[in-house]
Amino acid sequence: QPAGRKSDFSGESLWIDEKVETHDDTDEVEPIDAEEIYGLIRTIYDPEHPNTLEELRIVSLPQINVNKNHVRIEFTPTIPHCGASTQLGLSIRVRLLRSLPARFKVDIYVKPGSHVSEHALNKQLNDKERVAAALENQALLSSVEQTLRAFSGRV
Amino acid sequence: MAVQLPYQLEQIAELTGHEDRVWNVAWNPVKRILASCSADKSVRLYTYPHTLPPSKESDGRAAFSLLNTIQTGHTRTVRSVGWSPSGTSLATASFDGGIGIWEQEPPEDDEMDVDEVTLRERIRPDDWECMSTLEGHESECKSAAYSPSGNLLATCGRDKTVWIWEGYPDSDFAVQSVLMEHSQDVKCVAWHPVEEILASASYDDTIKLYYDDPDDEWYCFQTLTGHGSTVWSTAWSPTKSYLASSSDDKTVRVWKRVEQFKWECVLVLGGHTRSIYSVSWGPGKPSEKEGNLGWIASCDGDGNILVWELEEPTEGGATSPPKHRIIAQMESAHGVCDVNSISWNTKPGYEDILATGGDDCMLRVWRVV
Numbered sequence: 001q002p003a004g005r006k007s008d009f010s011g012e013s014l015w016i017d018e019k020v021e022t023h024d025d026t027d028e029v030e031p032i033d034a035e036e037i038y039g040l041i042r043t044i045y046d047p048e049h050p051n052t053l054e055e056l057r058i059v060s061l062p063q064i065n066v067n068k069n070h071v072r073i074e075f076t077p078t079i080p081h082c083g084a085s086t087q088l089g090l091s092i093r094v095r096l097l098r099s100l101p102a103r104f105k106v107d108i109y110v111k112p113g114s115h116v117s118e119h120a121l122n123k124q125l126n127d128k129e130r131v132a133a134a135l136e137n138q139a140l141l142s143s144v145e146q147t148l149r150a151f152s153g154r155v
Numbered sequence: 156m157a158v159q160l161p162y163q164l165e166q167i168a169e170l171t172g173h174e175d176r177v178w179n180v181a182w183n184p185v186k187r188i189l190a191s192c193s194a195d196k197s198v199r200l201y202t203y204p205h206t207l208p209p210s211k212e213s214d215g216r217a218a219f220s221l222l223n224t225i226q227t228g229h230t231r232t233v234r235s236v237g238w239s240p241s242g243t244s245l246a247t248a249s250f251d252g253g254i255g256i257w258e259q260e261p262p263e264d265d266e267m268d269v270d271e272v273t274l275r276e277r278i279r280p281d282d283w284e285c286m287s288t289l290e291g292h293e294s295e296c297k298s299a300a301y302s303p304s305g306n307l308l309a310t311c312g313r314d315k316t317v318w319i320w321e322g323y324p325d326s327d328f329a330v331q332s333v334l335m336e337h338s339q340d341v342k343c344v345a346w347h348p349v350e351e352i353l354a355s356a357s358y359d360d361t362i363k364l365y366y367d368d369p370d371d372e373w374y375c376f377q378t379l380t381g382h383g384s385t386v387w388s389t390a391w392s393p394t395k396s397y398l399a400s401s402s403d404d405k406t407v408r409v410w411k412r413v414e415q416f417k418w419e420c421v422l423v424l425g426g427h428t429r430s431i432y433s434v435s436w437g438p439g440k441p442s443e444k445e446g447n448l449g450w451i452a453s454c455d456g457d458g459n460i461l462v463w464e465l466e467e468p469t470e471g472g473a474t475s476p477p478k479h480r481i482i483a484q485m486e487s488a489h490g491v492c493d494v495n496s497i498s499w500n501t502k503p504g505y506e507d508i509l510a511t512g513g514d515d516c517m518l519r520v521w522r523v524v
Contacts (some may be wrong), residue, residue: 069491071458101475103491105429105456127358127385127403128430128456129234129342130174132194133295133313141446 032100034064035072040099044091045147047084058088063111069103071096076111085115089125090134091147161482164460166511167207168219171200171340177304177512179235179496186278187502188222189510191518192233198225198247198257199518202278207508207522219520225283227255235343237308239301240399242275244326245283245441246308248296254289256326271391275517284325291318298343302351307331309353311335311341317355317365319373328512334371336363345389354398356386359360362400362410364418376416381408381423390436392465393449393501408455409465413473424463426484429456429493438506439464439500440523448477448522452509454494460485462523483523489513 038061042054055060056078063074077085089108096106108125112116124130126155134140175194182189189201200222208218216488227233229249242350247255259281262274269277293314300309308328317334331378346353349369353365353373362379367473382402392396395411409422431453454460466478488494492514500508507523 123358123385129297130340132232135248 018084032066032104034061034066037064037066037073037096037100040095040100041073041092044088044095045149046078047087047143047147049078053088053092059092069105071100071104071106072095073106073108073110075108077115081113082115085117085121086124087140087143089121089138091129091144093125093131093137094144095148097134160481160483162462162523164462164483164488164521165184165524166484166519167293167508167522168203168518170199170201170219170221170457170515170518170520172221172224173197173516174215174516175232176493176514177495177516177518179517180498180510180512180518181236181238181442182242182498182500182502182510183238183242184501184507186276187295188278189219189477189500189518190238190245190506191245191512193230193237193512194518195516196227196229196233198227198233198236198245198248198283199223201518203520205335206485222278222280222450223283225257225347227257228285229253229255231405234296234393235298237298237300239267240303244286244301244305246299246301246310248310248312250295250300251292252292252296252312253290254296254308254320256286256287256289256297257283257326258286258326259283265278278347289320289328291330292316295340297341299420300344302353303345303349307346307351309344309346309355311344311355313340315339315341315357317344317353317363317396319353319367332367332417334363334365334375336365336375336378337361342386345386345391348391348393350395352393354389356389356400358385358400360384360386362389362398363454364411364416365372365438366416377418379410379420380405382418385400387431388433388489390434390451392436393438397448397465399434399436399451401434401453402514403430405431405432405433405455407451407463409451409477409479411477421474422479424451424453424461424479426461426481427453427459429459431455432493432498434497435498435509437501437509440507450482450499452497453501454497454511455487456493458492458494458513459492460488460494460497460509460521462509486523488519488521489515 065072201219201223231250231442244255275399292312295313311317319332319434321331322326337357364377384400389400398410402430407424411420411421434453448465451463462483464482494513496512509521
């Protein structure tokens with residue numbers, strides 16, 4: 001079992017619901033498209049608002065690119081000084097780590113020009129060592145878990 | 156594989172046991188031991204026979220066996236392990252901010268009949284004990300490396316600092332210097348194989364070189380710039396005048412000593428498709444060939460391993476690039492997972508043996524054939 005991924009994610013991710021319907025042939029590589037990825041991340045909550053990333057237009061379908069096993073996601077922070085952007089990017093990464101098959105490599109960037117610390121943010125969100133260390137931080141991890149909490153009634 | 160390469164990497168062992176990603180692997184320089192560390196907070200030590208089974212022999216995969224598991228007591232990921240040159244001490248660097256020093260009880264005196272070499276290389280099953288814990292870094296430690304004399308230990312971490320510790324008897328350590336030259340996390344430290352020159356690689360995209368001025372103290376005498384992103388790892392050439400570095404910019408750069416305290420980039424090696432997490436420079440197969448610079452092995456986040464052969468340039472000035480060619484490669488070396496660490500075995504007779512550690516929680520041992 002690869003590190004950082006839960007094979008039996010017990011949370012309320014959309015993925016688990018969809019997976020039930022797929023047939024059990026484990027040798028077959030399941031194709032995953034941008035829409036499915038979008039389905040996984042649109043219901044993440046913004047750490048600072050009672051809304052989801054979809055509602056706040058932080059993520060959108062055209063900002064997701066899937067090329068074989070590589071996923072590239074761009075998100076748009078609500079304001080250029082948004083202090084929660086690191087955590088937001090981390091939430092997206094954790095949701096995908098837990099939901100996507102291990103073969104996927106995920107790159108996460110903020111939309112060019114959308115944040116004052118664009119370069120620093122991009123670098124941090126894509127440094128696996130930084131991410132691994134952040135996820136060992138219990139306080140940070142529980143606030144990430146908060147943003148990944150069950151969404152209420154809307155599918 | 157599209158191009159016919161002169162060598163292949165044949166997997167001779169596949170070592171399971173870690174419960175989380177393997178971050179680092181390190182060959183003991185004297186004893187037949189391979190160490191690994193993991194996000195599962197443990198260190199595992201494997202041993203291998205004097206004679207590794209010949210190629211193509213299927214049971215060759217079982218040649219490595221677990222010697223010890225060290226439950227380190229580190230409260231977070233053990234990010235790296237470093238052996239002392241004598242092979243008797245192991246340093247662990249952890250995200251918990253601490254550095255552990257591990258040793259076995261010295262052997263009993265009644266072994267006078269055994270010659271010194273045998274004694275030095277003897278592998279004992281005794282437990283490895285924590286002799287010392289070095290505290291000082293403010294946050295995650297990322298690398299620990301003993302100097303060629305074994306008297307100094309360098310450590311680095313997310314607090315942007317490089318620490319140089321001086322060792323005393325009974326695993327006592329005193330801080331000799333705290334170097335605050337980098338503007339971001341320091342990912343890796345590596346000592347020159349002979350001289351007391353230290354290299355550190357950083358998230359700030361640079362490599363810094365330090366020297367202990369006999370009249371003064373440790374200082375940074377050069378900053379190597381050129382990488383376009385985080386420098387994950389550095390390795391000195393066994394021939395002592397070159398340094399290799401691997402980066403998130405998907406290149407390995409080769410730097411050459413052009414003056415006593417000046418290195419210059421002479422070569423940029425491409426071919427990787429994702430962050431290159433680790434680079435190792437071994438002597439290669441023993442060669443009569445003049446100008447042999449050995450083999451550089453590197454591994455990336457797409458699971459690729461590349462091995463280059465380098466030779467001194469025969470023409471051009473001091474900064475002309477070494478002759479180079481890819482001699483072996485392996486795709487999906489750890490399945491779909493990232494390869495985090497790569498290391499040549501430096502013991503004489505084992506120069507064609509490589510170890511890797513990956514996100515699949517495994518170590519793999521490869522032979523260049």
